[in-house]
Amino acid sequence: MKDISKRCGVSPATVSKALNGSPDIGEETAENIRAVAREMGYHPNANARALKTKRSNNLGVLFIDKTQSGLAHEYFSSILNSFKVEAERLGFDITFISRNIGGTSMTYLEHCRYRHCDGVVIASVDFYDPEVVELVKSDIPTVTIDHVFDNRTAILSDNIQSMHDLVKYVHSRGHRKIAFIHGEKTSVTQKRLASFYKTCAELGISVPDEYVKPAIYHDPESSARATRELLALNDRPTCIMYPDDYSFIGGMNEIEKCGLTIPDDISVTGYDGIHLSQILRPKLTTLFQDAVAIGREAAAQLVESILSPKTFIPKQIVIPGRVIEGASVKKLD
């Protein structure tokens, strides 16, 4: 900038203003400065800018999946990608937040401060981890996904309505003996489970305790085990609802091992609507969660809360899902 100012015969302050489109610079001068800057290959230094403005244009991303498998879960990797795209469109880069940077362990909050993140999106973590709570309670704007903190913005997949729709669909196909394999206990699971019971009750379906089995999200092994138990029952369900599409694979193997065919002998549903679910044969009937919308909305809200801290009101945004009708739920008569 100094060089540019010399070449243009103006002060560095003027260059800064011209480049940032400040109104109190003459049109002619500004145009000239911009031209020279382009010609000299000038590019701003984000660090210097961040230092002075106290805005880094950097968003933190706190995404830990417990399995440490990285970004294996398509639902979350898809949210992340969508978040990234929208954030970049709005002029923000993203930085992964982690403890254990360079041996010296810092808390999530410390890492955010170190990198001067303007805001943080939090998903797929243990929301009861004290370090996560500390971060959420700090003055750094946060958006959480699929979990609500008091007076903080959250983006939520509509698990209640979605589960309702899915059960209703299964019911509409004539099923009355519906089993549900659910994931480990989180607020998401609780919502789905409650909605499952409630919808069944509304539809006049009774749900024996042995039709509801616990498993682990994204873990085909545990779903296989649950499936085995369900198939061994005297009064078998006619439809098994899986905690997610990926877990279903485990169930699928079990079902085929018993010599049963989907959907002729037993019907199934998934959850998530990942790409894989639609290339399996039969196509899986599942609940599509709009990860793209969730990620985009998370970025949009976070940025808005950063740019307009005074007027921004924390809110909970619920993103609707949608039943994808595959061919895995047989029509009974």
Place this chain on the structure above:
Amino acid sequence: MKDISKRCGVSPATVSKALNGSPDIGEETAENIRAVAREMGYHPNANARALKTKRSNNLGVLFIDKTQSGLAHEYFSSILNSFKVEAERLGFDITFISRNIGGTSMTYLEHCRYRHCDGVVIASVDFYDPEVVELVKSDIPTVTIDHVFDNRTAILSDNIQSMHDLVKYVHSRGHRKIAFIHGEKTSVTQKRLASFYKTCAELGISVPDEYVKPAIYHDPESSARATRELLALNDRPTCIMYPDDYSFIGGMNEIEKCGLTIPDDISVTGYDGIHLSQILRPKLTTLFQDAVAIGREAAAQLVESILSPKTFIPKQIVIPGRVIEGASVKKLD
């Protein structure tokens, strides 16, 4: 830091040195300063530090999959995750490099300069894109994955040896009519294809042209089409080798649609060794690419080249793969 210096009755310079473990500070003073810093909740400002030292401790990541599906490809998302973990261990954060930050489009190189990345890892992009070439030719240290640039460090999955091993395994199971569905033309594909032909030649297997079909990586549709063509041949292959595990799903559907069973009627192999391949039944025989080692090595090399620019010699590191024996290749006699 100023506050700390006042509280300790020393100068800010002393504080800086004490905190960075500089040798020319008295042990007692340093200890006291560290204690006070901890007590006052001091944390360094990465931007200020970067501004002064010209080192951001930030690594750029250039990862574009052409399908814009984000991080859907498990091989790459796994490399990325491993890279991230190792980079963080070494004290570096990572930043995604992209054009189109905040509307104003910048080149990859410009983005790197803007964020002052100390180095960049490049994978899964169009390596002939002029912007990628510009970045690689710049003074910013780079590491590429599965592609070699002159005088630059590259980490390569050993496609030649791997393909050799895989074909040899299939041959050892008695197969002589082996078809190969390959991905779109990249240097990786060329290596695998060449190795396929060479190994077949060595083993005395002739490969009719119609046994080699093009498809698109990670695209079950195109693999399904290729499979259809192969199954329609008068002289069917006894084994089909797929470009990757995920694509195989498309082939699997086609095979089952024909009423054929894997591996009794036809054998198959995958490539990548993603988690999915091992939960399918039958387990897929595939070639495991060590994505974790690749990512880790990429980070290690990149950081070394940053820390020791004088002595670092660009190199190509080849990471071996490994045949995972599933149950998808039948033993013929």
Place this chain on the structure above:
DNA sequence: TAGATTTACTATATCGTTTTCGTGATTTTA
């Protein structure tokens, strides 16, 4: 013991921006 070296620390400049306040010139207003 005088000079040389080492130790422990400080003063100051600087990294590349932005921001605040000020100023002279020009234009508008009454």
Place this chain on the structure above:
DNA sequence: TAAAATCACGAAAACGATATAGTAAATCTA
């Protein structure tokens, strides 16, 4: 036409750290 307002720009400080060069005191050397 004199006073007020506006315009276009500059001077200088500041953001939070580090690096360089220097200094006084303590220690060593011959």
